[in-house]
Amino acid sequence: MKTEAIPDAARAFLEFPQVLRAHRFAIAGDQALAFMASAPLLAPLNLRRLHRAAHATLAPPPERHAEFDALFYEYFAGGGAGVAAAKSLPEHDAPVSEGPGSQQAIAEIRKLNESGKSAAQSEALGIRRLRGQNEKPLARILRSKLPHRLRLRHERMPRGPRLDLRRSLCDLVANDGDLAALARSGRKAIPRRIVLLIDISGSMKAETNGYLDLAYELSSEFRDTETFAFGTRLTRLTQALRIRNKEAALARASDLVADWDGGTRIGAALDAFLSHPRYSGLAHGAIVAVISDGLERGDHRRMVEAVRRLDRRARHLLWLSPLAGDPRYRPETAAIKAILPIVGHIGDGSSAGSVVDTLLRGIP
Amino acid sequence: MRRSPSSVFDTPEALAAALAREAYVADEGLSTAAFLALKLGKPLLIEGVPGVGKTEAAKALSSALGRKLIRLQCYEGIDAAHALYEWNYPKQLLAIRKEKAGSLDLYTDDYLIERPLLAALRAPEKSVLLIDEIDRADHEFEALLLEFLSDFQISIPERGTIKAKMPPVVVLTSNRTRDLHEALRRRCVYHWINYPDRETEARIVMLRAPHVARAAAHAAVNAVQALRNLALVKRPGISEAVEWATAADLLQAQGASLDDALRRSIGVALKEEDDLALVRDELSGLIAGAVR
Numbered sequence: 315m316k317t318e319a320i321p322d323a324a325r326a327f328l329e330f331p332q333v334l335r336a337h338r339f340a341i342a343g344d345q346a347l348a349f350m351a352s353a354p355l356l357a358p359l360n361l362r363r364l365h366r367a368a369h370a371t372l373a374p375p376p377e378r379h380a381e382f383d384a385l386f387y388e389y390f391a392g393g394g395a396g397v398a399a400a401k402s403l404p405e406h407d408a409p410v411s412e413g414p415g416s417q418q419a420i421a422e423i424r425k426l427n428e429s430g431k432s433a434a435q436s437e438a439l440g441i442r443r444l445r446g447q448n449e450k451p452l453a454r455i456l457r458s459k460l461p462h463r464l465r466l467r468h469e470r471m472p473r474g475p476r477l478d479l480r481r482s483l484c485d486l487v488a489n490d491g492d493l494a495a496l497a498r499s500g501r502k503a504i505p506r507r508i509v510l511l512i513d514i515s516g517s518m519k520a521e522t523n524g525y526l527d528l529a530y531e532l533s534s535e536f537r538d539t540e541t542f543a544f545g546t547r548l549t550r551l552t553q554a555l556r557i558r559n560k561e562a563a564l565a566r567a568s569d570l571v572a573d574w575d576g577g578t579r580i581g582a583a584l585d586a587f588l589s590h591p592r593y594s595g596l597a598h599g600a601i602v603a604v605i606s607d608g609l610e611r612g613d614h615r616r617m618v619e620a621v622r623r624l625d626r627r628a629r630h631l632l633w634l635s636p637l638a639g640d641p642r643y644r645p646e647t648a649a650i651k652a653i654l655p656i657v658g659h660i661g662d663g664s665s666a667g668s669v670v671d672t673l674l675r676g677i678p
Numbered sequence: 679m680r681r682s683p684s685s686v687f688d689t690p691e692a693l694a695a696a697l698a699r700e701a702y703v704a705d706e707g708l709s710t711a712a713f714l715a716l717k718l719g720k721p722l723l724i725e726g727v728p729g730v731g732k733t734e735a736a737k738a739l740s741s742a743l744g745r746k747l748i749r750l751q752c753y754e755g756i757d758a759a760h761a762l763y764e765w766n767y768p769k770q771l772l773a774i775r776k777e778k779a780g781s782l783d784l785y786t787d788d789y790l791i792e793r794p795l796l797a798a799l800r801a802p803e804k805s806v807l808l809i810d811e812i813d814r815a816d817h818e819f820e821a822l823l824l825e826f827l828s829d830f831q832i833s834i835p836e837r838g839t840i841k842a843k844m845p846p847v848v849v850l851t852s853n854r855t856r857d858l859h860e861a862l863r864r865r866c867v868y869h870w871i872n873y874p875d876r877e878t879e880a881r882i883v884m885l886r887a888p889h890v891a892r893a894a895a896h897a898a899v900n901a902v903q904a905l906r907n908l909a910l911v912k913r914p915g916i917s918e919a920v921e922w923a924t925a926a927d928l929l930q931a932q933g934a935s936l937d938d939a940l941r942r943s944i945g946v947a948l949k950e951e952d953d954l955a956l957v958r959d960e961l962s963g964l965i966a967g968a969v970r
Contacts, residue, residue: 340860340864341864342860342864344864344865345864348714348718348720348867351718352714352717352718355713355714355717355718356689356690356710356714362706363690363710366690366706366707366710366711367710367714369707369710369711369868369869369870370707370710370711370714370715370867370868370869371714371867371868373723373863373864373866373867373868376725376854376870379870463816463818464755464816465818466757466758466816466818466819466822467757467758468757468759479765479767480765480767482767483765483767483770483771483784486774487774487784491774501757591860594860595859595860595861598817598856598857598859599816599817599818623857626854626855626856626857627856627857
């Protein structure tokens with residue numbers, strides 16, 4: 315960024331938002347501009363007033379006020395000693411990947427899919443019945459059981475609950491005053507989006523394939539399902555799992571993930587999900603299921619804070635652990651104990667089938 | 679109107695003083711945020727737990743500005759017809775029956791029912807729009823609000839686009855039961871309200887209930903502040919402190935001691951059976967400490 319031509323007094327207003335961004339505060343351009351615009355309005359400007367203006371325009375979340383204030387005073391009153399250090403920090407410490415050039419690869423696989431033979435094959439593979447006694451594929455069962463939400467718009471609906479006077483009147487005028495039938499309308503109920511966050515670290519090794527299978531099934535039944543895998547980094551698998559051919563989809567998904575069976579940094583990965591502007595919006599009003607044993611290395615405070623933020627966004631937040639399949643299981647690690655009050659209880663995630671059961675039972 | 683327009687508020691302090699005249703005590707943070715919102719022409723988003731006076735702030739702001747308050751209460755399932763506008767269908771039908779021939783325009787202002795957002799848009803200089811408890815609405819409604827708040831315009835298919843002459847003053851409140859969309863947050867000037875400290879709350883109680891004895895007001899505030907430290911289902915808000923002080927004052931006038939009056943009127947401060955059970959044993963001690 316060019317800052318040479320900017321007067322010294324104004325430079326601080328450009329730089330401070332950058333410092334904040336380096337510390338994982340989400341600051342939009344609009345907000346930085348508002349911060350700058352507020353300065354001449356508050357003359358005579360002093361540190362106290364500037365501090366109030368920074369809070370009002372840059373809007374730090376209340377639970378991070380202390381952190382924000384420390385940065386503010388360090389920058390504006392402390393001579394900016396910590397700023398140089400801040401600037402050198404990476405943008406995200408848990409990198410996000412969607413795989414470079416993945417679009418082309420997906421297009422190629424799509425082409426492959428369209429040929430009749432492999433399509434038929436995928437059909438046979440795709441319909442997997444995880445619940446033996448039931449004839450319907452699993453995702454179909456889920457469709458009726460999962461929570462729905464109503465669309466905001468009223469749509470024309472022949473048997474809708476509401477008499478649509480607006481459309482009836484239009485029809486009436488269009489037909490010179492004759493009305494064959496009153497129009498009805500209603501708000502369509504659509505299933506809430508499912509967001510899966512799957513732990514693929516070493517401790518989860520035995521189950522990850524089953525989870526990806528499930529993610530594929532869910533993605534093909536509910537087109538807006540979002541799947542992410544995390545270990546030491548966060549990877550979005552949504553695009554890969556939308557490929558129609560199941561084998562190709564799963565192969566593509568496993569190619570994308572660079573950190574199979576490695577370590578875990580759950581807090582950092584969830585943080586990366588939440589602070590990515592495009593991803594975090596996906597959790598709003600959604601059913602978010604985190605499938606992880608919660609074995610966090612090191613300090614778990616970051617993980618707990620991330621879970622709390624996730625819970626405030628999601629409509630339903632479920633935490634499923636493969637360990638919870640054992641009836642003798644008790645939440646004992648500090649991390650799991652700390653998130654228990656937020657998520658309510660740790661659901662059974664010992665296999666794809668039990669994940670489905672928990673999905674069905676765990677949502678009121 | 680009786681009060682001068684917003685341009686008179688040249689400093690946050692002037693705005694705070696004007697709010698104080700409306701019996702609203704605004705701290706520095708809130709008065710700065712509200713001042714900047716007015717000057718920058720942006721909506722003001724106030725977040726905080728229930729009972730800290732978010733809605734009151736909007737009411738005080740509207741009367742300090744001498745404007746009408748238009749309130750949109752959000753709820754789960756709120757839709758465009760409740761927030762934007764609706765056509766008056768019975769009236770349109772009657773008009774069709776009456777008007778046998780000729781050209782009849784069914785989509786004039788005569789047949790338009792203004793809902794809060796449209797009403798604020800059409801009289802931006804005379805109103806303050808309060809969008810209350812936005813966290814109760816669905817996230818899809820936020821998208822609709824976002825559209826409204828960025829351009830201050832509404833499209834009505836039968837009529838075209840209606841645009842505000844100037845950006846209206848908009849206050850949004852949220853109890854933060856869930857996070858709002860980032861896009862909405864960043865469009866606003868933001869303020870987080872906490873429970874007030876002891877002195878501020880005592881000032882608020884005496885402003886809102888001027889007839890209450892000083893001792894009763896202070897005791898009620900002390901007790902409420904102590905209650906907020908407990909793990910309650912519903913912590914008492916500012917209005918509970920005001921009501922408790924008033925109730926205790928009433929009982930005191932009939933001869934009860936202040937201790938006794940506060941204890942007997944605990945029902946106006948705590949309204950959950952679980953909370954009452956929790957404090958039952960400690961209540962006497964807590965009130966004795968508060969009265970002292």
